[in-house]
Amino acid sequence: MSFDRENLESVLKRRFFYAPAFDLYGGVSGLYDYGPPGCALQANIVDLWRKHFVLEEDMLEVDCTMLTPYEVLKTSGHVDKFADWMCRDPATGEIFRVDHLVEEVLESRLKGDKEARGLAAEPDKSEEKKRKKKVKEIKAVKLDDETVAEIESVLAQIDGYSGPQLGELMKKYNITNPATGGPLSEPLEFNLMFETAIGPSGQLKGYLRPETAQGQFLNFNKLLESNNQKMPFASASIGKSFRNEISPRSGLLRVREFLMAEIEHFVDPLDKSHPRFVEVADTKLRLLNKNTQQEGRTDIDEMTIGEAVKAGVVDNETLGYFLARIYLFLIRIGIKPDRLRFRQHMSNEMAHYAADCWDAELQTSYGWIECVGCADRSAYDLTVHSNRTNEKLVVRQTRETPLVTEDYEVELDKKKFGPKFKKDGKKIETYLTSRSQDELESLAAELDEKLKITVTVEGVDAPVEVEKELISISRKKKLDHIREFTPNVIEPSFGIGRILYSLMEHSFYIRPGSESRAVLSFPPLVAPTKVLLVPISNDEKFGPFLRQISAALRRVGISSKVDDSSATIGRRYARNDELGTPFGITVDFDTLADKSITLRERDSTKQVRGSIEEVVKAVQSMVAVEPVSWEEGTANLTPFTSEAEE
């Protein structure tokens, strides 16, 4: 059965996974509230993220402020470069995000061309999608084959164009306001940070952070100290960030306020190996490398991360290690492996300082969506903050064998120097002690040969002669015991909301044979509620059993909900299939007799029967951090059939 976004959206709305924020007031685009199941799903994903990354690798988690003063973001480059290109329609006042507009108009022309050639374009069913589209109508106009190829190539590289390049594309393809045909302004840069003023004077300009990373960089020295000066180490942070999108669209995928989870792994630039790389080396990833993309293609290489690092496709072991760990995390929460790829940034997409960068992209009905970025940012961030503040952000390590250097050094006989040169003494001294190694080499030779040197010093009238008894110039050995270096940073950066939405698409299906029954098949580990408790009727006799079961579940840390409404059992299960609740426990009249209860699995609708203790134990094993399968978990329980599903 094909995926039906409208249907999914209606379930998510009806069950209040999320909703447009402030919709009582007409809503604000790009802002969404998470209702109880969305909030619980998010909390469970975050909780697993913390276990999978932070606890597993002893990362140092920090919680830094969102309010950030101007100077910090000026230094990081965000004030100047964290911008999108927009253009205005001077007639209507409308504002467009230029890359999106160009993409959409060119895509619609390709569709129109297909139509004109009698090839069916895919129908676009989603109301939401249609509403947000700027191009409302596809015109069936045939293009020549060359133009089609050209447009396809432009679209393959659409993320890589600069503002002026987008402006040229607008001219070349005569792109105007799709609604009116009116002309648009040149592309203008629009900074995507929300600005505010800190304090009562209004003088201290600040922004809402666009990422959680800066707080981690600024605390580098304290973190290194917390880690007892040991390298490598990682910090991590989970929190909201902000992006003042020009025209938000695509629901949860492009929003103005979002939850991020970011890791900054600090590593020696001379040694990017990773001690645990061997544990993940055989993990197979689907890679879309930059060369393939630059050729305008999107085909995938499937290879182990071990092979990819060895072949130089992925720059280094640490970066490769994190790509594999990201893969394992996403699979663990329920992302479908065949709808996950790692796309390498092309040279024109990547910041100049970055050594390599890969995005984990998830396939959704909106296309392939960047959900996790993983970049080797080199020493850029620590260096710029250090330069700006004159505070060292470095690691000092004792060298195993000291570094030996041999340099020319100048020594002056100060007792004789002063009396001889009088007021010019200081100038001559400064001149001589600030010569380069090359100059010193030739001065040493001159001194050796002529037993004096002759130099011209600014501010001293005549050439100066310095005799051998006043000066020595010779090579001196120096031992350097301490190595000082700025660590490089590998930065895995997760957009939790995008992952959450993609997971909802990947988990959604309609139960075969019953068109109206939608299911969200979240893995038990992340499902908002683990267990639904259903009494067969709302007879008061069932109360004590429900309370006993829910207390037994709570004792082992498992959340449950009771549905004692008057709907049929099948109806109540169907409602909870929509919430993604993996297990259901039915309490019926047999329970009153023999205290046995029924356990039902959401996807297979299989049922088993056993005592409260047995069932709780089975559930516990299946929702654990390392969960067992239904077959394993319920091996000791009795299979059971009922007509409850009807």
Next chain:
Amino acid sequence: MSFDRENLESVLKRRFFYAPAFDLYGGVSGLYDYGPPGCALQANIVDLWRKHFVLEEDMLEVDCTMLTPYEVLKTSGHVDKFADWMCRDPATGEIFRVDHLVEEVLESRLKGDKEARGLAAEPDKSEEKKRKKKVKEIKAVKLDDETVAEIESVLAQIDGYSGPQLGELMKKYNITNPATGGPLSEPLEFNLMFETAIGPSGQLKGYLRPETAQGQFLNFNKLLESNNQKMPFASASIGKSFRNEISPRSGLLRVREFLMAEIEHFVDPLDKSHPRFVEVADTKLRLLNKNTQQEGRTDIDEMTIGEAVKAGVVDNETLGYFLARIYLFLIRIGIKPDRLRFRQHMSNEMAHYAADCWDAELQTSYGWIECVGCADRSAYDLTVHSNRTNEKLVVRQTRETPLVTEDYEVELDKKKFGPKFKKDGKKIETYLTSRSQDELESLAAELDEKLKITVTVEGVDAPVEVEKELISISRKKKLDHIREFTPNVIEPSFGIGRILYSLMEHSFYIRPGSESRAVLSFPPLVAPTKVLLVPISNDEKFGPFLRQISAALRRVGISSKVDDSSATIGRRYARNDELGTPFGITVDFDTLADKSITLRERDSTKQVRGSIEEVVKAVQSMVAVEPVSWEEGTANLTPFTSEAEE
């Protein structure tokens, strides 16, 4: 031993519990970053909060946006009233928060008076406190007894004054800039919300939310639907809020960005009983009621919450239930009962709509600090949003017995009415059908008596006569099956950062007999790290044991850290006492022989010895959500003594 804030602050800084944000850039006052132990402590407190409140009572947790449009906060009253009073020194440009300035100046005069009378004022040791004080010097000036009493009374009510009242106090007590003696401006209102613009046009004004509550109110209808229309119910939210303080001080206690956890419990205004009140009725609370304060006193009544509600000291059961639950939560995380009180808001502090309001205040070296507010906000919030948006925010309930009403109703014989009155027909009809019950009663009598009625209708020239055959006016019985009402809201609102800081003060002590050894005695449940693993030396032989123990702990969900540095065991334990780590496990040479390990408790420094399995089991029982004591948890293990503490 007396509390030494400077010492605590130095531990918190050294161990990076928290630090001023952006201190590389000189810092921004009122903004702090949490380092790894602070972040873990915060996460554990939040986790317990979620278990204690949200899971225990099936609350509906939501995650709403921080960015909030102007209209919402205009309606809620924040645009007009969420402000503090400031005054400016026109000469120096300095800005003061008026209530703090008045408080500080008057306090310093009382101190000066004590000094002049030869009574010792308490010394103020903290450097931080001195630095933030506006009044740098106490002058020994004796005041007359009457003035002292007057000032004491002003200080007891300092939170209750309006801006103009503060202005009068400034005049009365001749309060000027403490540094220069220069005159200050009249108090001016300063809105405490951070303002920003949403979207590229700059037209949509927004704020960072000052509380998480509004998102919960706006989603009321969806939440009620999620709860299957059942009342009462509560929503909850955990997230950052913002307050642009005029001059932040007191470290974590008054910051510009902070974590809140808020509950909105929606309840029937006619029935504020609580089904679980009986469970908490015997909980003893220390109450400071409003009458005591209005008399200028601060003495505490200790009574059970059952007595307090019965006596009308606390307005209703639901409010009382939450006060007791707040108490139990705070005790559970380690707050000291004798440094916790509930202070009722005085009439002039409380919003006009609030039925009752109590703050849980924690005693710190900064005084009694409001850490949790608990207010009965009546129907205010839902009503204002509903009025502004014309959307109903109500509960509809089927009445058990329908409400019977008997009203006069007018029936017209329309067939005859039209032909008779022609173009005036509509006006006369509207007039007759819109009469009040009183008017209808007298018209009915008139009709009964004269068999016609005579009325004057605006827009119709002559008085109108309507005969009995055209009209009937009689009482009709009506059954109303549905009751529609706006719920009241009980709002417990937690400032997590303030609680966290107070907890650090309550937990801090110096180990008796060793002045340099500071301990943070967090309960195991909230301690940042539960277990420290210490090999007796960094011999490689210990590695496998450390890995085995930490894996065994991780399997049962317990975090541990290894300290294999070369410091002595005693030194390593001392470092972790500062981090509040409750348990230490030592691996020594006996471990290599018999696989036994030592377990040490932080506060008593008691030690026991047993197998890895036994020790892990003991730790598990002592860090559980319902923890057992050291004596219970280690009853099966062998007491052990070593000189490691020396």
